[in-house]
Amino acid sequence: MKKRSVLFLVLIAVLLISLSVALLFFGGLGARSKDPLQSNQSGGQQTGQPSATPDPDDILRQNGSIPIPPSASDPKNASCGPLQVHILNVSQADAILIITPGNKTIMIDSGSHMKKNSSSYMLAYLKQSGIKRIDYLIATHYHEDHIGGMDDLFKSFDIGAVYDNGNCGNYSSAVQLSFEGYALSRNFTHVKTDMDLPADPCLDAARLIVAYDRPQGCWPSSKESSNENDNSILLRLAYRNASFLFAGDCEADCEAELVRQGTYLGSDFLKVGHHGSATSSTKPFLDAVGAAYYAISVDRIRSISDGYFHPRKESLSNIYEAGGFGSGLSKIFRTDLQGDISLVSDGDAIAIRTGTDATNCQLFSGYSSSDKSSYGPIPALAGSCK
Numbered sequence: 589m590k591k592r593s594v595l596f597l598v599l600i601a602v603l604l605i606s607l608s609v610a611l612l613f614f615g616g617l618g619a620r621s622k623d624p625l626q627s628n629q630s631g632g633q634q635t636g637q638p639s640a641t642p643d644p645d646d647i648l649r650q651n652g653s654i655p656i657p658p659s660a661s662d663p664k665n666a667s668c669g670p671l672q673v674h675i676l677n678v679s680q681a682d683a684i685l686i687i688t689p690g691n692k693t694i695m696i697d698s699g700s701h702m703k704k705n706s707s708s709y710m711l712a713y714l715k716q717s718g719i720k721r722i723d724y725l726i727a728t729h730y731h732e733d734h735i736g737g738m739d740d741l742f743k744s745f746d747i748g749a750v751y752d753n754g755n756c757g758n759y760s761s762a763v764q765l766s767f768e769g770y771a772l773s774r775n776f777t778h779v780k781t782d783m784d785l786p787a788d789p790c791l792d793a794a795r796l797i798v799a800y801d802r803p804q805g806c807w808p809s810s811k812e813s814s815n816e817n818d819n820s821i822l823l824r825l826a827y828r829n830a831s832f833l834f835a836g837d838c839e840a841d842c843e844a845e846l847v848r849q850g851t852y853l854g855s856d857f858l859k860v861g862h863h864g865s866a867t868s869s870t871k872p873f874l875d876a877v878g879a880a881y882y883a884i885s886v887d888r889i890r891s892i893s894d895g896y897f898h899p900r901k902e903s904l905s906n907i908y909e910a911g912g913f914g915s916g917l918s919k920i921f922r923t924d925l926q927g928d929i930s931l932v933s934d935g936d937a938i939a940i941r942t943g944t945d946a947t948n949c950q951l952f953s954g955y956s957s958s959d960k961s962s963y964g965p966i967p968a969l970a971g972s973c974k
């Protein structure tokens with residue numbers, strides 16, 4: 589009996605050892621088979637950047653010919669996330685939120701109280717985005733559709749540095765005085781000449797641009813402009829290989845002066861000047877920018893009632909020609925057709941999402957300055973409408 593018991597125990601022990609080895613082997617295979625997936629997931633979370641193979645519908649540019657971005661092992665670059673730009677749908681007005689790669693916030697203009705009270709929409713958007721502080725607030729110029737909602741911003745957010753164009757026209761309406769009243773108690777800078785915005789070391793450029801230098805805080809008499817739109821501050825941002833130009837309401841004289849001075853304007857993306865008016869988006873300016881992607885902040889219905897008839901076919905045609913729309917390399921986005929326009933870039937690719945979708949035919953519809961009763965596709969592009 590003892591020998592049988594010993595043999596039985598030995599047999600049990602052999603079976604247990606075999607079972608353990610088998611479990612370890614198959615269990616180990618299972619763990620190894622998960623490693624690549626786990627590795628990929630953690631890698632994506634660490635970078636916090638758009639996928640290397642983004643959705644084709646969202647990606648507007650994937651330029652494989654440009655240099656590879658600096659190594660993420662560089663501490664400066666490792667801490668730099670994506671650049672976000674949000675062109676808010678604020679009717680016939682401007683309000684643009686920028687979140688820099690180093691997580692600073694820049695706000696260009698503030699919507700309006702007069703145009704559908706769009707500043708309230710802006711406020712809701714910012715709060716929903718989790719914005720608590722605006723590090724840099726830029727008032728492009730002293731018109732209500734750009735500074736009308738500034739009081740809402742000052743009341744609702746911690747505001748850092750404020751930049752304006754110096755109020756050259758000495759405007760004194762309630763909304764203008766209100767803005768200056770708030771701004772004067774902050775770190776307030778009048779942009780008298782081109783200057784860098786000290787926004788974020790992750791950015792390769794953050795340049796505030798004015799068409800006319802104003803050493804005395806206002807226009808030199810020889811270049812005096814009675815058009816406040818031409819006093820607009822422009823902002824050009826560059827992040828690695830992706831660049832963005834925001835043109836305020838800069839019109840033809842402003843555009844021509846920037847081109848004459850040779851101001852560097854080259855950008856992949858252009859926030860079109862002055863809501864797509866026929867007095868902006870001149871061909872030489874668009875050629876100097878050379879953008880592939882365009883956004884127009886406009887409210888066609890409101891613009892009709894205001895008598896502006898934006899966007900105009902003339903400017904849309906110029907953008908079409910400059911951007912080579914139809915080649916598949918460029919697109920125009922409009923807030924009135926597509927709602928909020930959000931761009932995200934890792935410094936190479938630029939992904940754009942909009943609130944709604946629209947056809948290219950709609951995108952190229954506008955009024956002709958010679959026929960304000962018309963609205964429809966640009967005749968030269970009618971063939972592209974299906």
Ligand SMILES: [Zn+2]
Nearest residue numbers: 681733837862
């Ligand atoms: Zn405007």
